[in-house]
Amino acid sequence: MFAWTRVRSAGLFLLWTFLAGVIVAAFFVTSFFGDYGPVRLADPGTVILFMPVFTAFILGLLLADYELVHTVVAALLSTFVAIGLILGFMYAPAVAGVAVGPPPYQGAFSSVLLFPLVLLGTVVGRAIGERILPPAETQRRQRALEAETREWHERLTEIEGRSPSEDRGKRP
């Protein structure tokens, strides 16, 4: 049961991370190489800046159950996935055997600059996620703490409710 939970947790972590890479890469390629995309974006620059932050923010919300270091790892992995897909796009004609020249660089290696945006979005998303969607473990701890506090409060009330003579009589 414990192993299954860990496998499920790791699987979800990798899935959310991979999907973030796909989203970021798709919008980056569509914006950067607008001529080939199915949609023409009015302001590619805004999309290139906004989508990584937005996607990573959602990723952070989904990773609220994980440690902060995992969130940073997710940001790094999703950036690698995105860069891999962008390179895959650039070299697709060569892979398909129909290349007529060198890949269209056009400064596409600036995609490494996606990392700070993804990291920012992920960390902020996780922080907010922890507030509005606290992880199950945190919720369990909070409930336990509340129950313990309530119990102490009841005991104190009970002690304060006794008469002072009653307490004096009990003294040795």
Place this chain on the structure above:
Amino acid sequence: MLIAIGYVGLALVSAGIFAATVTKFVDYSQTQKVFSAGGLENATFTRIPSGWTITLRWRFENPGRLPITIAIFQFQSVVDNRSDTGRPWDDPAKLATEYGMFLSFNLDRNTGPVVPLGGTAAHTWTVSVTDPLDVAKIAPDPVDGKFYIGVLGGRVWYYVSDVNARIPGDAVPSYGGF
């Protein structure tokens, strides 16, 4: 849960956009790779009182996977009167004695002929030859009665689909009777 569903939905849409972009880029490259300017499809020589009216029809081909638009095309051709079959048709000394034509059109990506994917498109030129010196150079082959035309080469500039890049290409030399 709702966030996760929305996130997966966005990822699916993104994957579709990415796949379409890669496909178009590969097709764009493939269309350039297999590009052919086509060739002279037909030539008609009509005798008029003052000389000849020559009508040439060029057929553009597109074996690629995306449509192309021919923006600019120019080619040089020569009418071989077959008076000297001992020398090759493109012999420079022989070419100097024959009637040559430099034909072209200069359009743009919105007005040029569009060649559909896997299809062809034609463009026709009509030339009137009235100068007696030029008229005297034009004659059919005395044996089969055909007019022989050699294309010395040409240059074409075209667009692939709606991609904003003008690509140069070459028309290869050819020779034939019509």
